[in-house]
Amino acid sequence: QSALTQPASVSGSPGQSITISCTGTSSDVGGYNYVSWYQQHPGKAPKLMIYDVSNRPSGVSNRFSGSKSGNTASLTISGLQAEDEADYYCSSYTSSSTLYVVFGGGTKLTVL
Amino acid sequence: QVQLQESGPGLVKPSQTLSLTCTVSGGSISSGGYYWSWIRQHPGKGLEWIGYIYYSGSTYYNPSLKSRVTISVDTSKNQFSLKLSSVTAADTAVYYCARISSTSCYVDYWGQGTLVTVSS
Numbered sequence: 001q002s003a004l005t006q007p008a009s010v011s012g013s014p015g016q017s018i019t020i021s022c023t024g025t026s027s028d029v030g031g032y033n034y035v036s037w038y039q040q041h042p043g044k045a046p047k048l049m050i051y052d053v054s055n056r057p058s059g060v061s062n063r064f065s066g067s068k069s070g071n072t073a074s075l076t077i078s079g080l081q082a083e084d085e086a087d088y089y090c091s092s093y094t095s096s097s098t099l100y101v102v103f104g105g106g107t108k109l110t111v112l
Numbered sequence: 113q114v115q116l117q118e119s120g121p122g123l124v125k126p127s128q129t130l131s132l133t134c135t136v137s138g139g140s141i142s143s144g145g146y147y148w149s150w151i152r153q154h155p156g157k158g159l160e161w162i163g164y165i166y167y168s169g170s171t172y173y174n175p176s177l178k179s180r181v182t183i184s185v186d187t188s189k190n191q192f193s194l195k196l197s198s199v200t201a202a203d204t205a206v207y208y209c210a211r212i213s214s215t216s217c218y219v220d221y222w223g224q225g226t227l228v229t230v231s232s
Contacts, residue, residue, distance in 0.1 A: 036218035038159075045208060045225050046159070051218040089159055093217035100147075100172055101217050103159040 003102035004029065004090055011110040017078040020107045022090030023071055028102055030071035034093035037066055037075045040106075041086045049088075050075060077109070085111040114139040116209045116223035124203075124230050130196040134209030134223060141190050142167045147212040148192045149219070150183060152205040160205075164212060165192055199230045 005023040012018040022029065022037075029035055035053045038046035048057050050066035053073060063078045073092070077084055090104040120132035134148070141148060147164035154160070163173035165183045173181045177196070185192040196203060209223040 034217045036216075038219070045222040046219070047222075048218060048220055051213075051220075052216050057220065091159075091218070100164065101161050101212065103161065106158045 003094070004092060004104035006088075006090060006104040006107045008105070009108045009110065011112055012077075012080045013112045014080050014082065016080050017076060018080060018109065019077075020075045020088050020090075020109070022073040022075070022092075022104050024073075024092055024102070025071055027096055028092040028094040029068065029073050031095060032093050033068070035066065035068060035073040036091045037064075037073075038089045038091065039084075039086045040089065046089060080111050082111050085109055114211060114221045116211065116221055118207060118209050118223045118226040120226065120228070122227060122229060124199055124228060125232050126200055126230055127198055130194070130199050130203060130207075130228055130230075132194045132207055132209070132226065132228070134192050134194075136190045136192075136211075140187075141185060141192065142187045145214055147172075147214050148183075148185065149210045149212045150194045151208045151210055151219070153208070153225070154202075154205045162194065162196075162207075166214070201230050204228065204230045 033053045037050040039049050040046040053068045054066040065076045088107045094102045115137045117135045124130045149164040150162040165171045180197045182195040206225040208225045210219045211221040
């Protein structure tokens, strides 16, 4: 069982917008602005898409955006494209004395 | 552009020790500001953080693996390594080395990943 909770799957049609949620606790998502999101295509390493809740690394499309409210972070992808079909993982710093970083279980995005 | 590359055996026998090395290019491990980490992904599953090492040698491990994990660094070779002892089939996974920002806890660079299978 992952420390952060994500929906197993989401889907959308090309051009639409989708949002993936990531729910944690006040010890991780809710307590710090250190949430990041990763995109992973089959057989590939994950790729950083969002860091510090809402910042995009250089080269990442502005169709990807992040936000947070309370203990839940969200990744929104607007103007869906076929190439966006992938697995998405959230991650957060945690103040747990036994862990440093926690991941979500991942969400499979299907572009219909 | 920082690049990370894992190397090591792709097949390990049960009860033996899994050993992987990550070679970093395009940047120095000794430059500070980052934790050099190992993350694994079981087939068809999510990501699991194994642990990290700072260039000074300080380490932090996932408690679920702590008794079996050792991460070390060789700054002269710009490499860091993972040893996981007493492996079982449950340790079969793709192992990634990665660079984590020490201030914001995000992975900005990943290795390509290497599949390690535990089987006799």
